[in-house]
Each structure stands twice: as structure tokens, then as C-alpha cells.
Amino acid sequence: MVPGYSSVKLHIFHSGYCVSHGRVVDPVQGQKRCRFYATWALIEHPEQGLILFDTGYAPRFREATARWPYKLYALMTPVFLEAHETALERLKALGYAPDQIKTIILSHFHGDHIAGLQDFPNAEVICSASAWAQASSVKGWAAVSKGILPDLIPADLEQRIYGIPDSDLGQLKKADSAYDLFGDGSIQLYALPGHGRGQLGAVLQTPEGPVFLAADAAWQLEPWRAGILPRSIVRLFFDDWGAYKRTFGELRDFARLHPDCRIVFTHSPELVER
Numbered sequence: 064m065v066p067g068y069s070s071v072k073l074h075i076f077h078s079g080y081c082v083s084h085g086r087v088v089d090p091v092q093g094q095k096r097c098r099f100y101a102t103w104a105l106i107e108h109p110e111q112g113l114i115l116f117d118t119g120y121a122p123r124f125r126e127a128t129a130r131w132p133y134k135l136y137a138l139m140t141p142v143f144l145e146a147h148e149t150a151l152e153r154l155k156a157l158g159y160a161p162d163q164i165k166t167i168i169l170s171h172f173h174g175d176h177i178a179g180l181q182d183f184p185n186a187e188v189i190c191s192a193s194a195w196a197q198a199s200s201v202k203g204w205a206a207v208s209k210g211i212l213p214d215l216i217p218a219d220l221e222q223r224i225y226g227i228p229d230s231d232l233g234q235l236k237k238a239d240s241a242y243d244l245f246g247d248g249s250i251q252l253y254a255l256p257g258h259g260r261g262q263l264g265a266v267l268q269t270p271e272g273p274v275f276l277a278a279d280a281a282w283q284l285e286p287w288r289a290g291i292l293p294r295s296i297v298r299l300f301f302d303d304w305g306a307y308k309r310t311f312g313e314l315r316d317f318a319r320l321h322p323d324c325r326i327v328f329t330h331s332p333e334l335v336e337r
Contacts (some may be wrong), residue, residue: 068248068268071114072107075327076153077335078119078179079144089286090294099140099330101175103150104276105157106267111245113159114166115186116265116276117329118150118179127174127214132204136174136212151182161185168250170278171259172198173210176329181217189244191254192226194261210259210300229254232263235313238320241266255280255314257307266324273324275317280310284331290315 077100085093101119108114120142128137146152151161164183169190170176180188198211199221206213217223233241233253241251244265251266258279265276281287292311298304318326327334 069109069245070268070270071109071249073267073269073274074105074107075102075334076105076119076150077102078121078148078150078153079142080120081140081142081175083140087294087297088282089291091286091289091291093286098332099175099282100332100335101178102329102334103176103179105154106250108245108249110247112165113163114168114250115150115164115183116168117170117176117278118167118182119148120144120175121149121151121178121182122146123181123215124174124178124212127178127212132207133212133214136207136210140175142175149182150179168244168252168263168265169194170255170264170276170329171262172216173259173279174212174215176278177215178212180215180220184217184219186223188220188224190224190226191229191232191261191263193229194259194263195224195226197260208300209302227252227263229256229261235310235317238317255310257303257305257310258301260302262302273321275324275326276329277314277326278329280307280314281328282330284326284328284333287311287315287326287328 080098080100082096085095085097103119104116106114128134161183162185164186167186167188171194201211231242244250249268253264255262255264262278264278267274301307
């Protein structure tokens, strides 16, 4: 832990998964179909209480993709989810009620990151301003092409959202530029553009050392460490392929400069399968 910073406790869970071919993730060594687990984090802050980083899948994903054109989303990424795996049920199993979640940090608005959002109606939602601007305005085919499912967005989210100007978020090339969410160094936010509009990540100070929740800046840890980009076909649904490649590389540079910081990607299988 960095001296003088508040410390938070981090717990990582998963709520279902979708499947795709391994060569999409790793064109060099990928084999067969692989699971993209929808992981999310519970953060215990000593003063701010319980915080979620993303929310994973929930049954309403199926409802939100029941009609065209949104059905295409489900056909492209078949989802597998058990009832007990949702963020709501996992938190209940720990003895937490939904209204105890005071803050949700959204990395971006893709369906596998926000499907559980409606289960926490009292939480303030923090994201980048550009992510919210896109998610709150696109519909139909334009929404599907950006990975947005409008029916997953709570009707009152406009009143509960805090959109951070993208220019205020930390830049990976400037480690001291991080957006200090609570002013105590415990959660620092960085811009991770490219995969989804306005994607952000969070560096947490934990008793075990700093952890970077890097969302979908890469999909799996080992290919990222080796510098292997996903197959370029993904540019069809990424927000900005050029920005993605820059973020991918800058995060590797960040990791070399901060070897004590554990990098965590939402879909990397070692979070669930080890």
C-alpha cells in the first residue's frame, strides 16, 4: 500500500460468461472456444462503504436481447448464467442488501458490465462523461454496433449518474495524473479508451498492494503480457481500434514502471478458473 493512502478491501466475483473462439482473443496460440467470464468487484471502503466496479450479467440481459436488432447481440455472444451467480445474489449470500451499495463505478456500458445495474436502485453511478453521452443517446442498430443495450439502463439513471469529464481522468503515460475519486488515494481512475466509448479503469490501494482493475483494455492476461493483440476483426465492434492499440501498449508500459501493481482484466480466465 502507498504510504498515506487509505486502503480498501477487494473481492472479485463473476456473474456468468459468454463464449467465443480462442483465436479471436489470441491469434497466435488461441485454441477452441473460450469463456469470457463477466467478473466484477466488490470494494469495501473504510468510509465510503460498499462499492461495486461493474455488475456482470443478470437475467434481464436475455430480456434486453429478446427482440431485433438487440437479439443479434445475444446471438454473437451466447450467455450462460446461473441464478445464484448474479451480483445481487452473490451479495445477498454475503449478508448484504442491495441498498447497502452506495456507489457503482462503471468501466463502460457494454451489456456484460451493466446488466446487474437495475438491482441497485439507490447507488450513485460513476462513469466517464463520454460513456454516458453515448449510452444515453444511441438506439437500434447504432446501439448494437457499440455494444449498448438500452433496456439495461435504469430509467432514473440520469438523476443518479456522475459523469467525469474524460479530460479529468488519469492518463497512463502520466502516473501522477490519476483522478482521485474520494480524495484519499484509495481509488484512482484512469482513461482506457478504445474498447468501449469512454472506458475507464481503477487502481485500488489494498493491504496486499495496488491492483489495477483494467476492464477490457485487454481480454486475457497472458496474451497481453506477450504483446499479442486480439484478431483485428474485433475492430468492427470496438469504439476505436487505434485508441485500443495505444491503450494496450501504454498499459504494458505502465506495468513495467509499476511492477508491484497487479493488473486485472475483466475476462481473464485466471480470475475464475485457478
